[in-house]
Amino acid sequence: MKISNNMYLLDGAHFDSNIFLIDEELLVDCGTGIFFSQTIEQMKGYGLNPKKITKIVITHAHFDHCGGVKKFKELTGADVFIHKLDADKLRNGDVLENFLGMRFKFAKFEPDKILEGGETISTDCNDFIVLHTPGHTSGSISLWNKKNKILICGDLIFHDGFGRTDLKDGSESDIKKSLLKIKELHPNILLPGHGTILDIKNEYNKEDFEKIFQSI
Numbered sequence: 001m002k003i004s005n006n007m008y009l010l011d012g013a014h015f016d017s018n019i020f021l022i023d024e025e026l027l028v029d030c031g032t033g034i035f036f037s038q039t040i041e042q043m044k045g046y047g048l049n050p051k052k053i054t055k056i057v058i059t060h061a062h063f064d065h066c067g068g069v070k071k072f073k074e075l076t077g078a079d080v081f082i083h084k085l086d087a088d089k090l091r092n093g094d095v096l097e098n099f100l101g102m103r104f105k106f107a108k109f110e111p112d113k114i115l116e117g118g119e120t121i122s123t124d125c126n127d128f129i130v131l132h133t134p135g136h137t138s139g140s141i142s143l144w145n146k147k148n149k150i151l152i153c154g155d156l157i158f159h160d161g162f163g164r165t166d167l168k169d170g171s172e173s174d175i176k177k178s179l180l181k182i183k184e185l186h187p188n189i190l191l192p193g194h195g196t197i198l199d200i201k202n203e204y205n206k207e208d209f210e211k212i213f214q215s216i
């Protein structure tokens, strides 16, 4: 789906995360990799050339978001970014590859760039500030586009609630702090790691967004 000029959501097939492509340069999350060829076909269907990707940001080291990283790296040669607290999970292949009652294979992966939060990741037309938003995992990050008030938030928040904190190194108190941090930004659009986009300018969605915070 086309979100705006040069911003695309490649719908997560089955248990894949959502994958976002911005300005044909920046890929956010990779899905499991099981549906890699379908994702590439989706890109081509929009007239996008996946080989132009130069940066890949992983919002957190869970298999449904990072499983495809090796295939994307091989295709594009792009630099792979991840937060320092989730980096070892990629290096050690500790990415929750057993989930939904299934066992997946993840080859250990060495990221290129380690993030701490506060950095800016830029494309031709957009800047994204890296926000450390732990809770779902200790190294979960969100990307904040201040100009358009767009937040790419991984599994921090969805259209109908917030991310799980009962998985390995999740923290309920951390996710609450992270949620309060993003609420203060007053985003217009949330691009979550699964499910539908939340356009908070729309009254109906605004209510949904506010409901999420009533439960914390």
Ligand SMILES: [Zn+2]
Binding pocket: 060, 062, 136, 155
């Ligand atoms: Zn996750």
